[in-house]
Amino acid sequence: MAKRSTRFAATGLALGAALSLLGTAGAAEAAPSGTSGYAATVQAHSNLRDAPRTNSRIWGTTTKVTEAGVACYTRGQRVTAGGYTTDVWYFGTVIDYDIGHIYSNVWMWGGNVNVGADPAPGIPGC
Template sequence: MTKRSLSTAAAGLVLGAAVSLLGTTGTAEAAPTGASAYATTVQAHSNLRDAPNTSSRIWGTTTKVTEAGVECYTRGQRVTAGGYTTDVWYFGTVIDYDIGHIYSNVWMWGGNVNVGADPAPGIPRC
């Protein structure tokens, strides 16, 4: 299995490319031309997983609201947390600047991704 996070030193090299991929934060928007992801944010304390279910491996947990690039969504395990229920899971990349990690190819439960609706309009199905 490939390692899903990069060290702080290596993360610095990737951040420049990732920032152009992510653009603004807060809502799902099309990324700049040529990128295949939608810029958004992920809630603090969100588990980043290997598959769209809560029994899959956790690659990391966000330390605060953090930037993400969402490539697509799928229907996975239905989860209820904080009064919200959805079976939508988003696939993409999350950058946690506080700990200097970039998590690539991870699944995020829809209730933790700030896109406004599940599934978010404009984000393709995986």
């Protein structure tokens, strides 16, 4: 009986370890900071565009505050919204978990990206 309990305990530990590894591997693959240099968030209802100007194509619109991986920034169209004005646009990847979509290689207006300053320290120019 002792051998049987030990065998079941070992099997349970191995299964638990395997499930733990699978759970962390899935989370690591979804992290935008793994694909871009700087982790940030983007405000809800932000348009994600194919160029750093408001008349460029919209690839998507965030449904809530969303994770982003920012690769670089550029100076584009100057935009004023919500009392904030900037011509800084960030380029990178946005993951919208609500709709299950990853937007790669998109431009985000600096006023919608929560990085603290435009341009944010440490983010290189494109």
